[in-house]
Amino acid sequence: MTSTSHAGSIGAWLNSNLDKFCLSDPLPVLIEWMDYRLSxxxxxxxxxxxxxxxxxxxxxxxxxxKHVTSVxxxxxxxxxxxVTDPVLIxxxxxxxxxxxxIHADLVAYDLLDQFAPESxxxxxxxxxxxxxxxxxxxxxxxxxxxxxxxxxxxxxxxxAANLLKRIKLLFGKTNYPSFSTFYEKxxxxxxxxxxxxxxxxxxxxxxxxxxxxxxxxxxxxxxxRNKMTSxxxxxxxxxxQWRPGLCGSLFLIGNKSNSSNI
Numbered sequence: 628m629t630s631t632s633h634a635g636s637i638g639a640w641l642n643s644n645l646d647k648f649c650l651s652d653p654l655p656v657l658i659e660w661m662d663y664r665l666s667x668x669x670x671x672x673x674x675x676x677x678x679x680x681x682x683x684x685x686x687x688x689x690x691x692x693k694h695v696t697s698v699x700x701x702x703x704x705x706x707x708x709x710v711t712d713p714v715l716i717x718x719x720x721x722x723x724x725x726x727x728x729i730h731a732d733l734v735a736y737d738l739l740d741q742f743a744p745e746s747x748x749x750x751x752x753x754x755x756x757x758x759x760x761x762x763x764x765x766x767x768x769x770x771x772x773x774x775x776x777x778x779x780x781x782x783x784x785x786x787a788a789n790l791l792k793r794i795k796l797l798f799g800k801t802n803y804p805s806f807s808t809f810y811e812k813x814x815x816x817x818x819x820x821x822x823x824x825x826x827x828x829x830x831x832x833x834x835x836x837x838x839x840x841x842x843x844x845x846x847x848x849x850x851x852r853n854k855m856t857s858x859x860x861x862x863x864x865x866x867x868q869w870r871p872g873l874c875g876s877l878f879l880i881g882n883k884s885n886s887s888n889i
Contacts, residue, residue, distance in 0.1 A: 822877060
């Protein structure tokens with residue numbers, strides 16, 4: 628399903644805005660990742676990005692005439708993370724392109740506070756739910772209520788049971804971040820609970836999403852960044868996609884049922 632029709636333009640746009648996003652050179656894998664996300668929302672006009680931060684793709688989408696809103700903690704999160712880039716500058720730049728921003732704690736956020744019922748074409752959340760310290764149930768139920776009938780929900784999360792983590796566990800290695808990374812933090816904003824294929828299936832069933840599918844990709848994680856695997860990354864990525872449960876990143880892609888009653 629991946630579309631490459633915009634890959635060149637996304638790459639060109641990123642290259643012309645390197646200073647805005649503190650990039651020295653966008654990796655080809657980053658451009659492929661953004662292009663895949665673009666392919667999922669290309670038919671949507673009103674898009675809400677939960678935990679979107681200062682994602683450059685939202686700026687590109689806004690330039691394509693999409694109405695994009697990013698809901699995030701922004702500096703309340705980034706000040707505790709390892710991110711040192713000038714987030715405010717990036718936010719101001721994206722705002723100048725038409726991206727809207729809402730400062731909110733997603734655990735307590737209700738989309739109906741800002742969006743009318745059945746007014747949103749697509750709700751996305753890329754690598755965010757795993758950072759929440761409490762259940763995303765209220766957030767996701769409000770997302771379904773805000774979506775138009777047939778609207779799309781897209782959730783991307785790291786896979787708690789990917790192939791590399793399974794191998795590490797066999798050798799007694801942790802699949803959590805290193806203990807020192809956690810122990811030295813005054814406030815933990817890393818992953819709290821990662822997800823599996825089964826978890827995403829339960830989310831789809833609880834939200835009455837139909838139809839839906841779960842896909843696996845390997846842009847997130849060590850496959851493209853590990854020197855030992857970088858040479859075989861693409862063929863291995865294609866192979867692993869046959870078994871999403873082994874991939875580094877999982878996508879739940881589904882549509883609001885016309886009979887959804889959350």
